[in-house]
Amino acid sequence: MLVERLSSSRLEMEAEARARFMQDGFVAVPGLVPPTELPRLREIYDGLFAARAGYEKGDFFDMLDPEDRPETARLPQLAWPSKHAPWLAEMQTRARAHDLVASLMPGAELVWEFAINKPPRTGAETPWHQDEACFTVGTPYREAISVWIALQDTDEAMGCMRYVPGSHLGPLVEHASVGGDKRAHALTAVNPDIARMVNVPLKAGDAVMHHSRTMHGAGPNTSDQPRRALTLEFAVRDAAAMIRRDFVWNRDKWTTRDARAAAATPLAERLKRRVRMTLVRLGW
Ligand SMILES: O=C(O)CCC(=O)C(=O)O
Numbered sequence: 001m002l003v004e005r006l007s008s009s010r011l012e013m014e015a016e017a018r019a020r021f022m023q024d025g026f027v028a029v030p031g032l033v034p035p036t037e038l039p040r041l042r043e044i045y046d047g048l049f050a051a052r053a054g055y056e057k058g059d060f061f062d063m064l065d066p067e068d069r070p071e072t073a074r075l076p077q078l079a080w081p082s083k084h085a086p087w088l089a090e091m092q093t094r095a096r097a098h099d100l101v102a103s104l105m106p107g108a109e110l111v112w113e114f115a116i117n118k119p120p121r122t123g124a125e126t127p128w129h130q131d132e133a134c135f136t137v138g139t140p141y142r143e144a145i146s147v148w149i150a151l152q153d154t155d156e157a158m159g160c161m162r163y164v165p166g167s168h169l170g171p172l173v174e175h176a177s178v179g180g181d182k183r184a185h186a187l188t189a190v191n192p193d194i195a196r197m198v199n200v201p202l203k204a205g206d207a208v209m210h211h212s213r214t215m216h217g218a219g220p221n222t223s224d225q226p227r228r229a230l231t232l233e234f235a236v237r238d239a240a241a242m243i244r245r246d247f248v249w250n251r252d253k254w255t256t257r258d259a260r261a262a263a264a265t266p267l268a269e270r271l272k273r274r275v276r277m278t279l280v281r282l283g284w
Contacts, residue, residue, distance in 0.1 A: 011099040021104060025168030025214035026161075026200070029100060032149060033093045033205035041093065042151050044085045045228050049076065049117045053084040058261030063116070064124055066183035068256035074124035075186070078115045081230070088113075094232060097147040100209065101234040105145055112144075112233040118159050123221030126159070127188035130167070131212040131233070133175040134187060136250050138280050139243040144212040144235035150202040151228035159221040160201045161208050164194055167215035175249045182253045189215060244280055 013021070021027040033041065052060045052070050059080060062073035070076070082088035094110070101108050116126065131146060154160045174190040177183075192215055199219075200208050210216055212235075221227045262270060 010103075011096050012103040013100055018104060021209060021211070024163070024165040026163045026165075026208055026210040026216070028200055028202065029147070029207045029209060030203070031205060032096055032100075032147070032207040033151075034096075035205065037091050037093055038151070038205050040087070041091065041230075042228065044087060045081070045115060045117070045151060045230070046226075048078055048081055048084055048115070053078060053081070056260060057264040058257040058259075059083070061185060061255075061257035061260075063126075063186040064178055064184060066179065066181040066256060068183075068185075068260075074119065074122050075126065076117055076119070077185070078117075080113050081115050082113055088230075093149065097149070097207065097232050098234065101145045101147065104209075105143075105234065105236060107236045108145065108234040109237065110232060111141065111235045111237070113231070115228070115230045117229075118218075118221035118227035120221060120224050120226055123159055123227055125220045126218040127178055127186055128192045128194060128215060128217040129175060129187050129189050130172055130215055131210075132172050133189070133247060133249065135212075135243050135247075137243055137246050137277055140237045140239060140241065141235035142241045142243070144233050145209055146212070146231050146233045147207050147209050149207045149230045149232070150204060151230065152204045152225065153202070154204075154227060154229070155201040156199050156219055157221075158223045158225065158227045159219045160199055161210075161216060161218050162197050162199045163208075163210065164192070164197050164215040166196075167193075168211040168213040170213075172213060172247075173215075175247070177249065177253060183256050185255045185257055187249060242280060244283060 017027050060078050063075040175187040178186045178188050
């Protein structure tokens with residue numbers, strides 16, 4: 001299925017793909033990554049994970065382990081990989097993802113970028129969640145669209161993405177920190193209804209787009225190869241939509257990764273941030 005077309009120099013969603021996204025809350029996008037970019041993207045990606053880029057600043061962390069030990073990480077994540085490898089911000093793949101999202105959400109810009117690299121055989125399941133549950137105080141939008149990019153053929157055995165169709169039209173459900181430990185990064189939906197869930201296997205360079213309310217997760221990696229994925233999240237920043245009260249599951253959440261990030265941030269900057277958050281909570 002062709003899900004995109006060229007209109008002047010920009011990509012747009014085909015009507016069919018747009019309708020599918022509206023109905024299901026996700027849609028697959030074959031061939032998002034130009035074949036010429038894929039080898040370089042993978043090489044940079046592997047280098048960043050091998051170096052555990054930005055571990056001291058809290059950019060590299062395990063999503064599941066409250067102690068956040070990199071040697072035994074089963075769900076390692078790297079925040080903002082393009083900070084460590086600027087080419088990732090310049091590659092066509094990012095512009096193409098942006099175009100597609102903008103055709104669904106005009107004015108959207110990149111607000112978050114991360115990579116999850118599930119290790120061979122030991123890569124853990126990504127808990128069921130809705131991205132909206134992760135929006136904390138100060139987030140200047142209420143909805144976002146993510147583009148999840150597969151850097152190799154990714155099937156069920158490798159931990160492909162899975163979704164509950166139509167869940168973006170329902171409520172934001174209760175979430176909790178994995179294992180009930182607020183030092184752990186990942187949130188998990190409490191008793192999600194996943195009876196109708198579908199797996200979305202992809203070929204290398206394909207992507208799947210989802211709405212921030214869509215219930216999703218990914219299986220464990222039982223294969224012999226790492227499961228490399230890059231997520232680009234886009235939203236329209238709007239001060240009027242700013243989150244001013246934390247969801248109950250995010251109150252007092254302080255991860256081991258947060259502690260490393262705080263220790264690496266100058267005191268003046270930390271104080272400025274704290275003042276800003278207080279003002280946001282007060283409605284200023
Ligand atoms: O890569 C994964 O396993 C999960 C990614 C995810 O939850 C997302 O992109 O929103």
